[in-house]
Amino acid sequence: MELLLSIILGFMIIGAIFALHARDLLSALVAFGIVGYSLVICFLLLKAPDLAIVQIVVETVTLVIMVAVILNSTREEVKDKLRWQSALTIVLALLFIGGLVYFYQVAIAPLDELGMHTTRMAEAYIEGAAEKTGSANLVTGVLFDFRGYDTLGEATILFTAAIGVLTVLRLKGKKAA
Amino acid sequence: MRYVALFIILLLFWLLITFSLTIENVIVGAVAALLTTALFGKFFRHNLIKFLQPQRYFWALVYLFVFTWECVKANFDVAYRVIHPAMPIKPGIVRVKLNLKTEIGKTILANSITMTPGTISVDLIDDELYVHWIYVSSMDPEVYSQKIAGRFENYIKKIFE
Amino acid sequence: MIVYSLCFVLFMVGLYGVVTRRNMIKIVIGLAIMEISIFMFLVLIGYIQGAEAPIITGHETAVQFVDPLPQAMVLTAIVIGLATNAMLLAIAIRIYKNYGTFDIRKVNELKG
Amino acid sequence: MNGMSRIVKKVTQLLVSIIFMYGVYIVTHGHLTPGGGFAGGAIIVGAFALIILAYGSDALKLHKEEAGSSASESLSILMVLILAVIGFFVGGMVFFNNYLPTGVVGELISAGTVPLYNIFIGMEVAAALLTIFIALVIFKEESK
Structure with a gap:
């Protein structure tokens, strides 16, 4: 169970990274669809049929609205690449990530194992x-x-x-x- | 007349998905079907006499098997083209002349062509269907019309016309 | 526990998108990815091994249900997420109409 | 916007009423089976969006539909509030009190006020999302 969920989550992460890096906005939206529809499968595995129904419809409506917006304007991604301005930026980013990971550790410690919820x-x-x-x-x-x-x-x-x-x-x- | 038929179809659909025959259920279903008919009745345009002729249902059953067989054959064909190292594809868009008269027949034919792997119906203008084909094997309109649409057309004519 | 960590990674990916992308549509996608990771995490917390979906059918044997409380919360959150996404997209397309670009920094330079 | 090809229009004619009916089923059986107001409302929006996309905005009077959908949105949220306030006065001064008889678990007419809330929340969700969708389409039309 946990293995299966981990595999699906891995696919979701890959889809998310691709969605954020795609050159074409329409393909970015398709990749974002991977994330949303995988969530539906996860909900079904986690015994939440209500949420699965809602999520599959809401994801479809979201994608329809997003595609409507893109067809209204432009599919071109903004050209400029990301620049690392200075070493200070990198240090600040690493500090920020470290802080987030620390608080994640603190928050996750008292939780039960997956499936052992009381x-x-x-x-x-x-x-x-x-x-x-x-x-x-x-x-x-x-x-x-x-x-x-x-x-x-x-x-x-x-x-x-x-x-x-x-x-x-x-x-x-x-x-x- | 159209509205009554739509109401009956929707009520049957309701009873099928709820699958219980209590009085409350039928009343709620009737109210829902009435609402749906009032909202969407003007979009329901079909010739209703054909619904009541039993031989059409028989031909629909036959068509189901024919379509499945064609679908399996086309699947193997496309799989062969994909796996073959040289990739023997020659894609192109061809214009297929249809012999069907009714709108619904044309729609079902177009959808059948789309669902068969290797061919996708792009648009329908007047009597001509534009089909994207993975391997354009002949340039003669007679031959490719027969190859793409002919295998389904006779059955669809028997079902819908 | 590895599932929780993967949820956290997904959240970080969304955050990375929001912080670094310049295109407004990409920023909305990043926010939606963050939302999705949160939904996943909350439903994972409520999951119980071998339990039933929280619907009384009358003939279940093991009377233990998955926790219905996180599911109810996530149900409202999904619809709220859709509403906020639609609002953000409306603002984005309005900005595009006025400035002719989705680039958020260029919009900053153009005005004030 | 001209709408799509005749194939899409014909399939829309066949399917749209059935999609709407399925949405109504999800809403009204929300207290018995998976689903409820949120899911059913979103499915109902799918039916309307299908018609708008297939037929195009030329064939439909979108301004009229927008007025109707935003009016029904306001009406349904008002009805939810009225139901809650009635609960406040009927029961022991508790907001969202379930004052109707609850009936037998598993029957269609049961669970007191829950199905009523389901129906009005479904209307609310459907009308709100439809309003957003129509607003986007009208924006596209007018900005040409």
Whole structure:
């Protein structure tokens, strides 16, 4: 299980590196699609079918929007290559990476091994979900009943994003009726 | 008339995917099908009489086997071209004249050609289908039309016309 | 534990993209890669060996479910990620319309 | 934008209502099977986006559709709030209270308010994403 997930994650990393280095923006998007759709397979292996459905649709919509944006403008990658300005930049970058790795070590230490997770907080949700909410799908039960506030906030963010996109992309003002 | 047919098809689809016959399920499915018909009914343009003629279903079954056989053959052909060290390909776009009348028949033929490895249908303009072919073996329109479209055309004519 | 480390590597790749790329579309792709690594990490934490997907079907034998809490959180996060990505892309294409380039440093030079 | 070739249009005619129906199934069965408002809403957007891409913006009145989708977006988020506020007054002063009878686990009409939230969140997601998509298409049309 862990081996399989590691292989898929390795492919995701290769796809991500290629997506960031591709000369053509359209091929960069195709490479980014590798990352997103591999995530769907990982979700299915990790027993999260809800997330797999959402991710496969959301990835498709994201790619459609990105391709629409690129076809609207240009496929050319910006020409200038990355320059290492000075030794100071490299030292700062290495320091930054070292700091991140250190904090990653600190954060990862108290975690359980993969697959040995003990449900502490969700115990109440799993025990009470079927009786309290009557929902057979526990994820939906958590989402819309125990944690309704999160869902409301999420819906608000979607609403705001849609209004923001409308505002940013409006070229002509609305005609006076 | 069209709308009623779409409603019935959608309700059958709903019952197939939910697979239960309780009253609530049927009511919810009917409401959903009504909504879908109201939103997308104007995009559903098919000749409905043909749905009720059983011999068309028989020919569709036959066509399924024919198509699978052609697909397997084309797979081996393309695999041979890929594995062969000299890569014997001669790609090009040819213009195939179709004998089919109905829109749906042309669509199914174009999709069948696309799904067979080695050929991809690019566009459909009037009665002519532009096909990208991996190995253009002849320049004679009669010969290549027969080679690309002829093997499917008779069956599709029996199914849709 | 190696899976967690690979998630971290994926996150670092996304961060590298955001920091070094000059093209705005590439920056959005980098942000999306970072998001994806976080989703993966959260779902990995909630995974239990040999457990069922958290859906009551009525005839499961081993009544142990995968932790539904991280899954619910990630579910909202995915949709929020889509919304923010769409917003960023809208801003990017608007900048392209005004300046004629996706290069973020050139935009900086042009104004202020 | 002129839309795509006749092959794509015909396949769209065949498939679009079935895709929409499948989205509705995912939304309404969200409390029983994998899926729910988020996934189903995104699938419903797929149906609309398919029509816009296949037929092109000439054949459709996009400004009208944009107004309709942003109106239904506002309406559905308002409905979610109203459902939550009703829970506040019916039950013991708890926001998002599940006040309807929960019924038997595993039946379609069960789980109290959860299916209602599912439906309205699905509408919200679908309308928001559709608004974003139509805004991009209109931007492309007008910036020519």
